[in-house]
Amino acid sequence: MRFQTVCFFIFVTSAFGADVDNETLVTFPDGFLLGAATASYQVEGGWDADGKGVNIWDTLTHERPQLVVDHSSGDVADDSYHLYTEDVKLLKNMGAQVYRFSISWARILPEGHDNIVNQAGIDYYNNLINLLLDNGIQPLVTMYHWDLPQKLQDLGGWPNRVLATYSENYARILFKNFGDRVKFWITFNEPLTFMDAYTSDTGMAPSINAPGIADYLTAHTVILAHANIYRMYEREFKEEQQGKVGIALNIQWCQPETSDDVDACDRYYQFNFGIFAHPILSEEGDYPSVVKERVDAISAQEGFTTSRLPKFTSEEVTFIKGTYDFMGHNFYTAVMGREGVEGGSPSRSRDSGMIQFLDPSWPESASSWLRVVPWGFRNTLNRIANEYGNPPIFITENGFSDYGGLNDTNRVLYYTEHLKEMLKAIHIDGVNVIGYTAWSLVDNFEWLRGYSERFGIHEVNFNDPSRPRTPKESAKVLTEIFQTRKIPDRFLD
Ligand SMILES: *[C@@H]1O[C@H](CO)[C@@H](O)[C@H](O)[C@H]1NC(C)=O
Numbered sequence: 370m371r372f373q374t375v376c377f378f379i380f381v382t383s384a385f386g387a388d389v390d391n392e393t394l395v396t397f398p399d400g401f402l403l404g405a406a407t408a409s410y411q412v413e414g415g416w417d418a419d420g421k422g423v424n425i426w427d428t429l430t431h432e433r434p435q436l437v438v439d440h441s442s443g444d445v446a447d448d449s450y451h452l453y454t455e456d457v458k459l460l461k462n463m464g465a466q467v468y469r470f471s472i473s474w475a476r477i478l479p480e481g482h483d484n485i486v487n488q489a490g491i492d493y494y495n496n497l498i499n500l501l502l503d504n505g506i507q508p509l510v511t512m513y514h515w516d517l518p519q520k521l522q523d524l525g526g527w528p529n530r531v532l533a534t535y536s537e538n539y540a541r542i543l544f545k546n547f548g549d550r551v552k553f554w555i556t557f558n559e560p561l562t563f564m565d566a567y568t569s570d571t572g573m574a575p576s577i578n579a580p581g582i583a584d585y586l587t588a589h590t591v592i593l594a595h596a597n598i599y600r601m602y603e604r605e606f607k608e609e610q611q612g613k614v615g616i617a618l619n620i621q622w623c624q625p626e627t628s629d630d631v632d633a634c635d636r637y638y639q640f641n642f643g644i645f646a647h648p649i650l651s652e653e654g655d656y657p658s659v660v661k662e663r664v665d666a667i668s669a670q671e672g673f674t675t676s677r678l679p680k681f682t683s684e685e686v687t688f689i690k691g692t693y694d695f696m697g698h699n700f701y702t703a704v705m706g707r708e709g710v711e712g713g714s715p716s717r718s719r720d721s722g723m724i725q726f727l728d729p730s731w732p733e734s735a736s737s738w739l740r741v742v743p744w745g746f747r748n749t750l751n752r753i754a755n756e757y758g759n760p761p762i763f764i765t766e767n768g769f770s771d772y773g774g775l776n777d778t779n780r781v782l783y784y785t786e787h788l789k790e791m792l793k794a795i796h797i798d799g800v801n802v803i804g805y806t807a808w809s810l811v812d813n814f815e816w817l818r819g820y821s822e823r824f825g826i827h828e829v830n831f832n833d834p835s836r837p838r839t840p841k842e843s844a845k846v847l848t849e850i851f852q853t854r855k856i857p858d859r860f861l862d
């Protein structure tokens with residue numbers, strides 16, 4: 370029993386039955402890591418510098434520029450390949466404790482394979498990691514944030530299961546070279562997003578149109594690759610390096626339109642999140658049963674002799690289960706869900722049997738898919754905690770898009786409201802959230818939206834060759850939050 374000497378505080382009762390005072394409720398727990406995030410193709414530039422190989426985003430932006438709304442590319446982007454010292458300065462000025470960045474596979478292994486290692490690439494990330502550590506900032510490293518070496522795409526890309534082995538070989542090079550200093554690793558960022566890069570020929574790279582087939586094949590390879598990497602780290606590095614390995618999964622909160630649509634949202638969750646989380650984080654392992662049953666049945670109805678959903682062997686189910694030390698979670702927004710069928714035949718959307726739409730009352734951003742629904746964040750965290758035995762969760766992305774400008778009032782509100790919901794999940798609901806990196810440290814190349822939608826907390830002038838970075842209002846508020854480790858009073862109701 371805790372003594373409550375400050376009697377004017379308001380107390381709420383937490384999941385543990387303990388009372389939480391309103392001061393604690395807006396304060397980050399001890400040891401909670403705060404920082405910001407980027408990804409290689411979106412910020413680095415130097416697309417052909419010093420021996421880097423070509424990746425699928427180089428190919429898409431050079432060969433099909435019309436797929437990018439402003440016909441732009443990440444050839445130079447923020448030029449972080451040359452200006453990484455500027456990025457570290459921004460982090461240092463904010464009081465960030467952690468920087469999440471990703472490694473460009475083709476910068477390390479230009480041909481995709483581990484027979485040829487590009488020393489200039491190793492040197493670049495060594496310099497970045499060392500500078501971060503010199504400034505008291507922990508690196509949180511993503512191994513794969515969508516920039517597959519073109520040579521591996523030429524073999525079919527993620528639908529080809531051989532990539533589960535090639536990924537392991539790439540990861541070994543990273544552990545060998547950086548694992549003495551990097552203690553947080555993310556194997557894959559948002560496999561949900563890059564499985565969909567194989568469902569449309571106007572979509573993300575590699576922009577291949579094989580819905581309902583290549584997306585499941587991609588998921589299958591990526592789950593095996595993740596498990597291979599995790600087990601290899603356990604066997605070869607963990608004892609000495611003592612790092613943690615996880616995967617970053619994204620999901621949007623699904624709000625049922627009526628009480629009859631609860632199952633529909635449940636299926637949406639299983640087809641988009643459970644498909645990765647269940648094999649890795651659940652006690653039973655394997656794909657969620659609703660996914661297996663529906664894809665098998667609908668495949669048969671469609672005349673396929675073989676289900677479009679590949680199968681794990683029971684050895685694989687055991688091998689994959691439990692391959693996490695923490696899970697990364699990217700959260701942005703919510704959708705509304707209704708029972709019904711939409712999407713072509715075959716497609717994952719059709720398999721899931723849900724119609725997806727947006728509530729027009731949810732505030733907009735610059736991105737058509739991103740509405741501001743902070744309460745969805747707390748709900749999602751609770752769902753993950755309940756479904757998978759409350760694993761340690763690192764919020765690896767969360768952010769808001771606008772069209773640019775330093776006075777980004779809506780982004781400030783997005784961050785303060787989402788952080789408040791996350792703190793409720795931690796303090797009231799008992800969800801085990803261990804860190805948070807805001808997306809993104811700097812304005813950058815927003816994939817098919819080019820530079821038209823801005824997610825940065827620092828503005829970058831892309832017309833100036835020196836790519837100057839300027840803090841927006843949101844960077845200033847996050848600086849205050851990182852330094853005081855609480856939500857400032859003026860943002861409390
Ligand atoms: C906590 O609640 C008390 C009583 O309503 C109020 O005076 C105080 O300002 C609150 N503190 C915070 C951090 O909200």
Ligand SMILES: *[C@@H]1O[C@H](CO)[C@@H](O)[C@H](O)[C@H]1NC(C)=O
Pocket residue numbers: 776778
């Ligand atoms: C920023 O924008 C908000 C809302 O649009 C406005 O109230 C505020 O005065 C602006 N601040 C500055 C420094 O321009």
